[in-house]
Amino acid sequence: xxxxxxxxxxxxxxYKILADYNELPKVLNKAINYSxxxxxxxxxxxxxxxxxxxxxxxxKNVLPTACAIEFIHSYSLIHDxxxxxxxxxLRRGKPxxxxxxxxxIAILAGDALFAxxxxxxxxxxxVDCDTKLKVIKEIAExxxxxxxxxxxxxxxxxxxxxxxxxxxxxxxxxKTGKLITASIKCSALICKASEDKLxxxxxxxxxxxxxxxxxxxxxxxxxxxxxxGKTVGKDEILNKNTFPKIWGLEESRKIAERKVKEAIKxxxxxxxxxxxxxxxxxxxxxxxx
Amino acid sequence: xxxxxxxxxxxxxxYKILADYNELPKVLNKAINYSxxxxxxxxxxxxxxxxxxxxxxxxKNVLPTACAIEFIHSYSLIHDxxxxxxxxxLRRGKPxxxxxxxxxIAILAGDALFAxxxxxxxxxxxVDCDTKLKVIKEIAExxxxxxxxxxxxxxxxxxxxxxxxxxxxxxxxxKTGKLITASIKCSALICKASEDKLxxxxxxxxxxxxxxxxxxxxxxxxxxxxxxGKTVGKDEILNKNTFPKIWGLEESRKIAERKVKEAIKxxxxxxxxxxxxxxxxxxxxxxxx
Numbered sequence: 001x002x003x004x005x006x007x008x009x010x011x012x013x014x015y016k017i018l019a020d021y022n023e024l025p026k027v028l029n030k031a032i033n034y035s036x037x038x039x040x041x042x043x044x045x046x047x048x049x050x051x052x053x054x055x056x057x058x059x060k061n062v063l064p065t066a067c068a069i070e071f072i073h074s075y076s077l078i079h080d081x082x083x084x085x086x087x088x089x090l091r092r093g094k095p096x097x098x099x100x101x102x103x104x105i106a107i108l109a110g111d112a113l114f115a116x117x118x119x120x121x122x123x124x125x126x127v128d129c130d131t132k133l134k135v136i137k138e139i140a141e142x143x144x145x146x147x148x149x150x151x152x153x154x155x156x157x158x159x160x161x162x163x164x165x166x167x168x169x170x171x172x173x174x175k176t177g178k179l180i181t182a183s184i185k186c187s188a189l190i191c192k193a194s195e196d197k198l199x200x201x202x203x204x205x206x207x208x209x210x211x212x213x214x215x216x217x218x219x220x221x222x223x224x225x226x227x228x229g230k231t232v233g234k235d236e237i238l239n240k241n242t243f244p245k246i247w248g249l250e251e252s253r254k255i256a257e258r259k260v261k262e263a264i265k266x267x268x269x270x271x272x273x274x275x276x277x278x279x280x281x282x283x284x285x286x287x288x289x
Numbered sequence: 290x291x292x293x294x295x296x297x298x299x300x301x302x303x304y305k306i307l308a309d310y311n312e313l314p315k316v317l318n319k320a321i322n323y324s325x326x327x328x329x330x331x332x333x334x335x336x337x338x339x340x341x342x343x344x345x346x347x348x349k350n351v352l353p354t355a356c357a358i359e360f361i362h363s364y365s366l367i368h369d370x371x372x373x374x375x376x377x378x379l380r381r382g383k384p385x386x387x388x389x390x391x392x393x394i395a396i397l398a399g400d401a402l403f404a405x406x407x408x409x410x411x412x413x414x415x416v417d418c419d420t421k422l423k424v425i426k427e428i429a430e431x432x433x434x435x436x437x438x439x440x441x442x443x444x445x446x447x448x449x450x451x452x453x454x455x456x457x458x459x460x461x462x463x464k465t466g467k468l469i470t471a472s473i474k475c476s477a478l479i480c481k482a483s484e485d486k487l488x489x490x491x492x493x494x495x496x497x498x499x500x501x502x503x504x505x506x507x508x509x510x511x512x513x514x515x516x517x518g519k520t521v522g523k524d525e526i527l528n529k530n531t532f533p534k535i536w537g538l539e540e541s542r543k544i545a546e547r548k549v550k551e552a553i554k555x556x557x558x559x560x561x562x563x564x565x566x567x568x569x570x571x572x573x574x575x576x577x578x
Contacts, residue, residue, distance in 0.1 A: 024434055028442040032434065079400060084392035103373035104445045107396065108438050111368060114403060115433030122426045129418040136425060137411045144404030145313055145321065149397050153317040156393045 002283055003046055003276065006059065010045045013063045014070065017120060031101045031109035032116075035074045038092050040229075041289070043212070044069045044183040050276040051187035051201065062187045064124035065135055068117040069183050072143050075113035076152075076179075078106050085156060086238070093229035114143070127190050135186045142178035151175025155240070163241040169210065171241070176216070177209025184208075200270050204277065207263035211284045214256040217242035219289065221249065227289045260285055291572055292335055292565065295348065299334045302352045303359065306409060320390045320398035321405075324363045327381050329518075330578075332501070333358045333472040339565040340476035340490065351476045353413035354424055357406040358472050361432050364402035365441075365468075367395050374445060375527070382518035403432070416479050424475045431467035440464025444529070452530040458499065460530070465505070466498025473497075489559050493566065496552035500573045503545040506531035508578065510538065516578045549574055 018036060021029050045066035049059035081088040081096040082103060088096050098106035121136055141147055151174030154167065163171070184205040188198050217235065221244055225232045235242045243252040263281045267274050307325060310318050334355035338348035370377040370385040371392060377385050387395035410425060430436055440463030443456065452460070473494040477487050506524065510533055514521045524531050532541040552570045556563050 021434055025439055025442045025446060027446055028434065028439060079396055082392075082396065084396065103371075105442065107368055107371065107373065108442050108445070110400075111403070112434035112438040114400070115429050115436075115438065118407060118425065118429035119433055122422060122429065129422060133411060133418060133421060136407065140404050140407035140411065144408055145310055145317065145401035147404075149401040149404065150314055150317060153314045153394065153397050156397070157314060157316055 001279070002041065003050065003280070006046050006049050007039075007042050009059070010042050010049065010063065010066060010070075011039060014045075014067050017064075017067055017124070021116075027101065027105055028109060028112060031097060031105050032112060034100060035078055035097055035109065035113070036071070038094055040092050042070060044073055044179060047180065047183040047205075047208075047280065048187040050280055051184045052191050054273045054275075054277050055188065055191040055193055055197070056273060057191040061126070062190050064120055064126075065139075065186045065190060066183070067124075068120045068139060069179060069186070071113045071117040071120065072139065072148075073179065075110040075117075076143070076148055078110040078113070080152065082106060085152075086234070088230065088234070090230045093226070117143075125190070131189055131192075134189050138182045138186050138189070142182040147174055147178040151178075158241050160239040161241075163246065165246055168241055168243065168246050172210055172213040172243075173206070176213040177206060180209035180212060181205040197270055197272060200266055204263045204267045204281075207259045207266070208281055208284065211256045211259045211263070211281070214243045214252055214259070215284050215287060217244055218249065218252055218256070219287070223288065229289065257285060290568070291330065292339065292569070295335050295338050296328075296331045298348070299331050299338065299352065299355060299359075300328060303334075303356050306353075306356055306413070310405075316390065316394055317398060317401060320386060320394050321401060323389060324367055324386055324398065324402070325360070327383055329381050331359060333362055333468060336469065336472040336494075336497075336569065337476040339569055340473045341480050343562045343564075343566050344477065344480040344482055344486070345562060346480040350415070351479050353409050353415075354428075354475045354479060355472070356413075357409045357428060358468060358475070360402045360406040360409065361428065361437075362468060364399040364406075365432070365437055367399040367402070369441065371395060374441075375523070377519065377523070379519045382515070406432075414479070420478055420481075423478050427471045427475050427478070431471040436463055436467040440467075447530050449528040450530075452535065454535055457530055457532065457535050461499055461502040461532075462495070465502040466495060469498035469501060470494040486559055486561060489555055493552045493556045493570075496548045496555070497570055497573065500545045500548045500552070500570070503532045503541055503548070504573050504576060506533050507538065507541055507545070508576070512577065518578065546574060 018033055021032055048062050048066035052059045052062045078097045080086050081091055082098055089099055097109060125132060151171050154171040155175060181202060184201050188201050219228055220235045223232055260281050264278050267277055307322055310321055337351050337355035341348045341351045366380060367386045369375050370380055371387055378388055386398060414421060440460050443460040444464055470491060473490050477490050508517055509524045512521055549570050553567050556566055
């Protein structure tokens with residue numbers, strides 16, 4: 001079962017943060033609210049909160065960082081959906097940002113969300129200076145030239161061209177995996193996890209990140225459009241490099257299952273409350289959206 | 290005279306930083322290098338370095354932050370030039386990023402530069418933890434939803450519509466002023482300027498920021514296209530809200546001159562080496578590009 005109670009807690013914190021932007025130019029405030037409130041699973045914030053819980057800490061301790069990561073995720077979706085990138089009209093069942101506000105405001109709203117991620121951590125994340133810098137470093141690296149952007153560039157550049165299995169995994173790790181790792185690692189840093197726990201949680205998160213992207217690719221083929229909230233079959237139309245395209249659907253499923261088992265194995269021996277993390281790993285395999 | 294010797298010093302540091310990106314996907318590395326190496330005056334880095342010099346510190350102390358601010362400036366130019374925003378084909382006499390690499394890569398290269406600004410400060414800026422966080426805060430605020438992006442949104446949204454004189458100043462302060470203030474303030478923070486000096490330098494920078502935008506607006510009308518390196522008369526064609534449009538050309542010149550005098554007056558009484566800052570303020574009035 002997905003921890004929907006955490007989604008609720010997270011959203012109520014997130015919406016409070018949004019009040020900080022009431023004085024912005026109206027159209028910018030609207031565009032920010034539109035994307036942030038069009039919520040979805042809040043998978044990264046939930047991972048952040050579950051990591052704190054697994055380490056016997058209050059999830060409230062990591063809410064600002066969870067929020068910052070969700071801002072970055074939202075910014076990346078706005079830019080990905082743009083006509084010159086994935087050209088998507090629908091996101092979570094609603095028109096994409098540029099469809100509502102125009103490309104100019106969509107680009108700028110994405111830029112704003114990215115910058116605000118850092119402002120939220122600086123303003124609200126209650127933690128010592130060194131750890132705060134580590135958290136900022138992790139997030140800037142995960143989303144930067146060697147992280148998310150790099151994955152996106154490989155995605156865009158190799159669309160319609162052949163991509164090796166090795167490069168597919170690098171692409172997915174950069175595009176999706178690193179921000180998922182950041183969600184778990186930043187939480188572990190704030191919660192002062194021991195070196196060993198931190199290391200294992202990072203390994204766990206790397207498997208999870210890949211599984212998330214593989215199941216995303218699979219859902220693009222097999223999902224119900226209404227449940228998924230976006231156009232199904234888009235990857236094939238665009239001739240995108242995905243796990244099912246390169247490995248086949250059945251093999252992709254098997255890889256995802258194997259990675260989930262690996263992830264679970266990695267954390268099983270840790271002296272932490274592993275159940276919430278194991279549950280979320282298992283959830284990924286069965287997810288419908 | 291413009292301190293071109295600092296531009297040289299800065300560029301040589303900047304180009305060393307670019308080596309960090311050699312392992313990126315080629316097209317991303319090319320796009321980053323293309324925009325960063327298409328240099329211009331490096332006005333913000335120069336301000337950053339001059340502030341250190343005025344405080345009797347080595348300009349080398351602030352090079353990483355100067356570099357981060359230039360990355361942010363470059364990112365903002367790439368996004369501003371996009372077809373859906375200012376639709377510019379030329380920047381500093383060369384085709385704009387999207388003309389060379391396509392809109393998708395241009396958007397992503399901008400995103401990468403923004404993230405890397407933070408990575409550069411975290412990795413290279415040698416200063417205590419508290420000050421480093423203050424520098425990051427200043428830069429994230431200057432470029433964020435309440436800073437640069439907000440100014441851009443007002444610019445885009447009010448293009449072709451009437452804008453009040455008050456709102457024009459808010460737009461310019463956000464769009465241009467805040468990153469110029471950040472250049473001076475961050476340098477003063479790193480150089481441990483006293484509270485009083487910091488306050489006066491910030492006031493100085495606010496005047497300077499506005500003068501920079503006013504003279505930019507004036508140059509769009511009066512400059513030689515070759516010297517300026519971009520299409521002249523673009524603001525009028527797009528019906529942009531500028532100082533000359535709202536105040537008239539002569540009055541705009543007078544306001545700029547008055548602001549420069551104010552800026553000089555503010556720092557004159559400070560017990561620092563004021564000459565380099567006074568010179569750069571005077572330079573703005575006479576600049577040809």
